[in-house]
């Protein structure tokens with residue numbers, strides 16, 4: 001079982017240091033023309049915990065998430081993942097180093113079968129090399145391993161019966177499950193989830209929550225961006241709040257949602273989000 005009590009003694013302050021951070025960002029600035037979308041002085045994600053990144057619309061969450069996953073490049077700043085520098089590394093290299101993010105299914109992926117989507121997810125595994133691709137005996141062994149791993153994950157995510165269906169035929173919730181299952185094909189240390197609950201009907205919500213908690217129990221670290229406060233409260237060990245590009249609060253869900261700066265940020269820009277206990 002992961003030991004999340006390690007966060008118990010940590011100050012509830014933005015940018016606070018953690019005992020064993022797997023991801024560290026320092027002085028990250030991203031501007032679009034005259035607009036500073038992200039200006040985060042310091043941010044650490046504790047290993048083997050579930051951390052939520054929340055904030056009102058336009059706070060800079062997606063931009064920061066893209067920077068952390070190397071899908072975008074900051075004008076200033078640096079970061080490390082598991083001790084290695086993050087800057088100017090391609091997303092594929094990041095995946096190989098053990099950090100993976102989920103993607104919404106694009107049109108091209110929707111046209112492919114569930115199983116082919118899973119195979120694509122295996123492309124950037126740490127052990128993969130050009131040699132494997134060009135030596136047929138190695139290739140077929142690898143192919144068998146990938147198929148086996150995909151079948152295991154599809155069973156676990158209750159998508160096995162759909163393995164030959166096109167990904168585009170799946171329901172909103174099943175797509176989210178496939179996005180997660182596909183990400184796990186790369187055997188990551190850290191999983192970055194972009195709004196895992198968006199478009200998921202209540203029937204599958206519970207199952208998705210359980211799968212995310214399970215990732216932590218298997219030793220992975222999870223960072224997710226989410227608007228659904230109910231989910232944030234249910235599964236997060238730690239919550240980081242952004243507003244106007246900056247990190248304005250950090251701490252356990254209950255604490256940050258009581259924070260005056262957080263309540264003001266939401267009241268100012270996102271009237272339909274209820275931060276109260278009932279949510």
Ligand SMILES: Nc1ncnc2c1ncn2[C@@H]1O[C@H](COP(=O)(O)OP(=O)(O)OP(=O)(O)O)[C@@H](O)[C@H]1O
Nearest residue numbers: 032035036037055056057058059060061062063064
């Ligand atoms: N490619 C871009 N070009 C110009 N401005 C951008 C770009 N991407 C983001 N922005 C701006 O940067 C700011 C932060 O946007 P971002 O999407 O990161 O916020 P967010 O917190 O993820 O919002 P939401 O919760 O609504 O998705 C916004 O003002 C947005 O308009």
